[in-house]
Amino acid sequence: xILWIIVITMILMIVSLLLxxxxxxxxxxxxxxxxxxxxxxxxxxxxxxxxxGMSKETTVQRKQIYxxxxxxxxVGMLITKKIENNHYVMxxxxxxxxxxxxxxxxxDEDNVLDSLKKSAxxxxxxxxxxQVVTKTTKWQYNSDLxxxxxxxxxxxxxxxxxxxxxxxxxxQVVNK
Amino acid sequence: xxxxxxxVATVLSPxxxxxxxxxxxxxxxxxxxxxxxxxxxxxxxxxxxxxxxGWGDLAxxxxxxxxxxxxxxxxxxxxxxxPVPFLDIRVFLNKNFTIPTxxxxxxxxAMYGVEMMLPTYLQNVRGLxxxxxxxxxxxxALFMGFVSPIAGALYNxxxxxxxxxxxxxxxxxGTLPFVFLTEQTPTIxxxxxxxxxxxxxxxxxxxLTTAAMGALxxxxxxxxxxxxxxxxxVSSSVVVALMTSVVxxxxxxxxxxxxxxxxxxxxxxxxxxxASLDGFQWAFIISLAxxxxxxxxxxxxxxxxxx
Numbered sequence: 001x002i003l004w005i006i007v008i009t010m011i012l013m014i015v016s017l018l019l020x021x022x023x024x025x026x027x028x029x030x031x032x033x034x035x036x037x038x039x040x041x042x043x044x045x046x047x048x049x050x051x052x053g054m055s056k057e058t059t060v061q062r063k064q065i066y067x068x069x070x071x072x073x074x075v076g077m078l079i080t081k082k083i084e085n086n087h088y089v090m091x092x093x094x095x096x097x098x099x100x101x102x103x104x105x106x107x108d109e110d111n112v113l114d115s116l117k118k119s120a121x122x123x124x125x126x127x128x129x130x131q132v133v134t135k136t137t138k139w140q141y142n143s144d145l146x147x148x149x150x151x152x153x154x155x156x157x158x159x160x161x162x163x164x165x166x167x168x169x170x171x172q173v174v175n176k
Numbered sequence: 177x178x179x180x181x182x183x184v185a186t187v188l189s190p191x192x193x194x195x196x197x198x199x200x201x202x203x204x205x206x207x208x209x210x211x212x213x214x215x216x217x218x219x220x221x222x223x224x225x226x227x228x229x230g231w232g233d234l235a236x237x238x239x240x241x242x243x244x245x246x247x248x249x250x251x252x253x254x255x256x257x258x259p260v261p262f263l264d265i266r267v268f269l270n271k272n273f274t275i276p277t278x279x280x281x282x283x284x285x286a287m288y289g290v291e292m293m294l295p296t297y298l299q300n301v302r303g304l305x306x307x308x309x310x311x312x313x314x315x316x317a318l319f320m321g322f323v324s325p326i327a328g329a330l331y332n333x334x335x336x337x338x339x340x341x342x343x344x345x346x347x348x349x350g351t352l353p354f355v356f357l358t359e360q361t362p363t364i365x366x367x368x369x370x371x372x373x374x375x376x377x378x379x380x381x382x383x384l385t386t387a388a389m390g391a392l393x394x395x396x397x398x399x400x401x402x403x404x405x406x407x408x409x410v411s412s413s414v415v416v417a418l419m420t421s422v423v424x425x426x427x428x429x430x431x432x433x434x435x436x437x438x439x440x441x442x443x444x445x446x447x448x449x450x451a452s453l454d455g456f457q458w459a460f461i462i463s464l465a466x467x468x469x470x471x472x473x474x475x476x477x478x479x480x481x482x483x
Binding site for chain 2: 003006007010013014017018019034037038041042044045048049083084085087107112113115116152153154155156
């Protein structure tokens with residue numbers, strides 16, 4: 001919406017400065033629209049640079065996961081492959097009835113930015129069950145006004161997603 | 177290749193295009209042709225080599241530019257001596273010609289920074305197809321065509337000074353957000369702001385050209401056009417050289433070590449992307465700087481309307 005405000009302000013400024021014959025009116029209206037124009041362009045730049053009008057918000061989700069081992073082997077197992085620090089591809093079962101473990105957290109090679117925002121790690125805990133804790137941080141608009149001004153159709157508000165796979169102490173970790 | 181075309185066109189065009197005004201018998205002065213071709217050729221060739229060889233390269237950058245300038249000085253000196261000059265550089269003595277011409281150069285240079293880098297940014301950083309990147313810029317081109325005739329009418333009404341002020345003001349504000357472009361900026365922002373810039377440029381280009389040409393009597397139109405075109409081509413080549421050398425330098429300085437490709441491939445890709453963006457950012461900053469200079473330059477303009 002801010003884009004259209006900027007366009008309208010610009011047109012009003014052009015009309016004031018170039019079409020009004022009455023000098024005091026020309027410069028006062030023109031000056032006013034110039035300032036408004038500057039103000040909105042700076043606001044847009046601030047939003048582009050610093051996410052002006054927005055703040056970060058984090059949500060946490062927990063989901064139980066199951067061993068990657070085949071159903072007839074009652075061993076807790078997690079298969080991992082390290083891509084780089086903080087980016088592991090991990091294989092486990094999403095539900096107890098799954099036949100095979102599936103790979104999770106595989107980075108999308110075509111979308112580097114997206115992949116870098118999502119990190120995946122694992123750690124051992126004292127719990128008896130395994131779970132994946134997903135912390136998602138997104139930008140949210142500070143108010144309805146900010147949302148109306150700065151919300152664009154194809155914007156990406158994701159800051160980062162942190163997956164932490166927490167497995168019991170007695171699980172085996174297989175590093176590939 | 178374009179360089180050769182530029183030089184040939186600059187040198188020959190005043191003589192090959194149909195004259196609107198009465199023709200004068202003109203002798204082709206051989207020395208003038210040679211010195212202008214060689215002088216401009218060397219000068220521009222030196223600048224073209226900056227992006228591949230760097231500013232300090234003596235053989236391909238510094239010497240051609242310096243020798244080119246010396247030859248051009250000889251060319252200029254000869255023009256002042258000739259009874260019928262090949263290119264009458266005395267037109268520049270007329271302030272009403274020179275000042276709009278300088279304004280025109282600043283617009284050209286401010287335009288090029290974004291113009292050059294934006295398609296590359298859209299295709300390499302954002303992954304747009306050439307068609308999509310062209311469509312993004314299409315609106316700007318349409319607006320330029322739409323606003324130019326309006327600019328002509330406005331020039332008659334308000335004069336060059338006020339019009340240039342508004343033009344440069346819009347160009348400046350339209351360019352500012354480009355400095356903050358990221359890999360994720362919604363493309364609609366780019367489309368609209370690019371169109372805004374074009375409105376500013378349209379308000380500037382035609383009126384400034386008209387103001388410059390109008391400052392000289394009709395018989396000098398050939399000289400005025402030749403001088404104007406020459407300066408425009410030279411300045412656009414210089415700014416393109418400046419832009420590519422700065423962008424290349426920044427990208428090279430910020431590109432991560434190749435070793436990172438194995439140890440941290442995702443980080444490497446991101447850092448390489450950031451390096452590209454840093455390069456583009458500098459091109460946009462240079463564009464912005466020219467727009468600022470242009471706006472300040474309006475102070476020197478006289479408030480003339482078309483007679």
